[in-house]
Amino acid sequence: MTIQTLIEQLEKAEHGSRNLDIEIAQLIGWRKKVDIVQDFKTGVKTETTLWIVPTGNDPGRIPRYTTDIQSAYDLTQTIAPSNVGGCSWEDGRGKAQIDDGPVVHAANPHLALCIAALKRLQHDTGRA
Numbered sequence: 001m002t003i004q005t006l007i008e009q010l011e012k013a014e015h016g017s018r019n020l021d022i023e024i025a026q027l028i029g030w031r032k033k034v035d036i037v038q039d040f041k042t043g044v045k046t047e048t049t050l051w052i053v054p055t056g057n058d059p060g061r062i063p064r065y066t067t068d069i070q071s072a073y074d075l076t077q078t079i080a081p082s083n084v085g086g087c088s089w090e091d092g093r094g095k096a097q098i099d100d101g102p103v104v105h106a107a108n109p110h111l112a113l114c115i116a117a118l119k120r121l122q123h124d125t126g127r128a
Contacts, residue, residue, distance in 0.1 A: 003122045010115045014107050016066025025062040029054030065114050072113035079117045087113050
């Protein structure tokens with residue numbers, strides 16, 4: 001998924017979701033590893049999914065960027081570590097801005113921070 005497509009989905013979302021968290025994670029370098037595990041007693045094969053952190057080969061848990069304010073903030077720090085920014089609640093919606101980037105609006109501050117971070121990544125990398 002492109003950054004722009006994900007930004008548009010976040011802008012339309014009424015709440016966060018694990019699917020959105022996974023899309024964000026993949027954009028910033030998380031990798032999915034699927035293994036087939038066989039139960040030797042029953043012979044049944046099942047798929048297991050591990051997510052590999054962007055900074056190495058260790059498995060990790062994808063943060064809940066779209067539903068946890070600390071994880072959304074951590075995303076901004078991953079993308080723009082020396083930024084100045086903020087988020088707020090206004091008229092029942094979220095609003096966020098990083099540095100002199102655009103002020104973005106979303107259903108809640110978590111989503112707004114994610115959008116602001118992705119817009120910053122899009123600007124800094126020139127990726128669509």
